[in-house]
Amino acid sequence: MSILVYANTAKNKVHKSAFEAVSYGAQIAEKSGDSVTAVVVGNADDLDTLGKYGADKVIHVTNDKLNDFQPTLIAQAIQQAAEENNASIIVFSHDLSGKSVAPILAAKMNAGIVTGAVDLPQMDGDFIVKKAVFSGKAYAHVKVTTATKIISLTPNALEKKEYNKTASVEDKAYELGDSRLKVVEQKIQSTDLPLTEAELVVSAGRGLKGPENWGMIEDLAKALGAATACSRPVSDMDWRPHHEHVGQTGVAIRPNLYIAIGISGAIQHLAGVNQSKVIVAINTDPEAPFFKAADYGIVGDAFEVVPKLVVAAKAMN
Amino acid sequence: MKILVCISKAPDTTSKIAFTDNNTAFDKNGVQFIINPYDEWYALVRGLELKEANGGSVTILNVGGADNDPTIRKALAIGADDAVRINMEPTDALGVAKQIADYAKENTFDMVLCGKETIDYNGSQVGGMVAAFLDQPFISNASKLDMAGNTATVERDIQGGKEIVQVDTPFVLSAAKGMAEARIPNMRGIMAARTKPLNVVEPSAFENTTEIASYELPPAKGACKMVSADNPAELLNLLRNEAKII
Known part of the structure; x- marks a missing residue:
């Protein structure tokens, strides 16, 4: 089995929230004994850094259809990676990309999903994830009952842990459908960090x-x-x-x-x-x-x- | 243009949050419920504006019990044409999305609009799931939506900025700040809402994928430590040496 982590990139670099998600996946894997596979869509020139936070393997999806942000197609790519790697848990960051892609994947895979996790899951017996609810005024402990589970992690909720592994990088050109969504213009803000x-x-x-x-x-x-x-x-x-x-x-x-x-x-x-x-x-x-x-x-x-x-x-x- | 707007019922922002049954259920006692603000202010009002400009209809969809009817009537008072309530207590976003998608499949809409998230469970899940079940494009966190014929031009928030995208109907969209301004229902709207159709539909079969095991309130905040305005440097000292965060 494996833990699959969607690692978001921006401006040719792996995003900070992706390192948190990978580190989160690696901390789960430490308990479950699984391996950690990071999936990266689009270009990034620092894929080797994912090993630092616990990835054993990086799948780099190289399909040109993914040059724009296409949530449906990203979900298709992640689903193929999940099936190929027999993933039991799929981790996202609960950022704007994760909020868009993770629910699509959950519906396609009929996987129970918890968005906005603030802690590692409990895995003794039931699988339970803690998340903030009521706009931060309370927490819920959500039990996931499906075999495949999806978690999105609230940015800056947990300290990143370093593992200093060396991750192998595999290029994959998964077959993807066509998207009717066309990006006409991008307005990227000057600030580096959201x-x-x-x-x-x-x-x-x-x-x-x-x-x-x-x-x-x-x-x-x-x-x-x-x-x-x-x-x-x-x-x-x-x-x-x-x-x-x-x-x-x-x-x-x-x-x-x-x-x-x-x-x-x-x-x-x-x-x-x-x-x-x-x-x-x-x-x-x-x-x-x-x-x-x-x-x-x-x-x-x-x-x-x-x-x-x-x-x-x-x-x- | 046929528009479906999905609304959720949520406790008013100022509600005191408490739990009952050994912290397994939300305490509704004394809680004022409202239409989830993102669904109302942004998805519903923008849907109504598009209908007013282009013709067509706006249908409200809610998944919930009969106690949601007053909330649904409010959406009708704001200006929707009719409403559907799928008669099921929502407990799992995937289950709710399945019901919405099943209804939308049978009754084909040009677009399905919802808010970016609810202010109670803060999931940001249902929109994307509905899109996946319907095999339609999903545009999340949209702050502008304009129609020209069947083509929508949408501004959406993406990681680190905004993007303008175009998509032909049908599609599913989740709405965020910027889409529209809240509308207050007038007396005529409130009167008209009483007689607008509110159809109750029984849910299709679905097995839940998640359940809430328990709730927890955050620990009470300690007293605020006050620093003299004459010596603000002391604040930085505390942040570095006591809180250890800078």
């Missing part, structure tokens, strides 16, 4: 008073090596790009550190960030609800506190 995968995030809200005041937020993020985010009103007013909007309607994130500056902490905002490991709130209002969700807080004016933090962060480096 917000969902950032370990540190500095976020700001209406308390900043205007888009012209974001310089100090960017300075703080840069000094800490963090990504920037914002609250819904800020993105609605076009002070910041929409992809930075975190919260219930925007993206849900789970960084190690979330610093909220001038954000009151409405429940809809918290729903997108409450899974963060450590939360810092900086607000002029000591009654701001964010302080109830935060681990650390500063009651103070962002325009005084943040510049001091930037100086301190730079001094620390």
Whole structure:
């Protein structure tokens, strides 16, 4: 038997979330005694790095139909790899690719699926996977009852483990159907790391008073090596790009550190960030609800506190 | 243009989350249920806008028990033409998707729209599964959808950015922020919804692939440790030496 992991790539490199997924698969394999096969679709020039996080073998699917993001065809390729390798568990990252492809595969293979896993599965007796539900306000332990199981792992939920294996790479040109979906244009953002995968995030809200005041937020993020985010009103007013909007309607994130500056902490905002490991709130209002969700807080004016933090962060480096 | 919009019922965002029966069931006591926001604000409203511009119909589909009928009536009040409830307590996304796909196969639609995920189980599963069962293209996390004849031009979120794709009907799409703005039903809509058809269909056979063994609430947060605004550097010190995250 084997554990199959779909390893996502971007800009010719294996994606960070793919390493987490491979490491997750390898940790399951350690318990089950299976081997780990990573499936890569499209081009990446660093396939050998997958061994570092536990892949024994890499299947590199070389069909040109996969040059665009075609979820149905990717699912077909993974299904063939799964059948060829007798996969019992198929792992995805719960990122935008995984959210699109994994459910298609589950339906095609009639496999039980748990999306957004936050821990390794329990495998003594029943097969049970823990996932966040109710927008991060609770967890569910989901039992999977089919022989083939699919799990997608929440980005940044678990520490990556290193195995330092040497993975063999096999090129496969699987036969795939035709897709009616045509990609007309791509708008790739300049940021290297999607917000969902950032370990540190500095976020700001209406308390900043205007888009012209974001310089100090960017300075703080840069000094800490963090990504920037914002609250819904800020993105609605076009002070910041929409992809930075975190919260219930925007993206849900789970960084190690979330610093909220001038954000009151409405429940809809918290729903997108409450899974963060450590939360810092900086607000002029000591009654701001964010302080109830935060681990650390500063009651103070962002325009005084943040510049001091930037100086301190730079001094620390 | 025949549009099927799948809606799920979800607890209101501000609901207190609690569990009963030894943490195996969600405690519905005192919980206000709403249409899952992504299904309502984005999928349903965009479906209605397309119907208004191009003609056709919008059918609501929900998988659930009779206690979901008020939620379905709200979708009718917002402007859908008719509704179907598949009479089954949903417990497994694959099972729900199977029911939707079986209904859509028999009643052919130009497009099936749903939200990107539900705010209760946060699965992001049903749309892709329906597409797979129907053998139709799936466009996930779409933030814009425009029709010209039978061709849809869709903006979708992909890893690291956005993409414009084109696809001819039929297709399945999951909707995210940007598709449309929420609509509040007016009194006329609410009155009209009372008499719009809500058909109840019995489910087809399906064996569940997953079940929820138990729920768990996260441990209570400790008190927020306050740092003086006069010495913000202390915050970084705590983050490095106490929390050990920077």
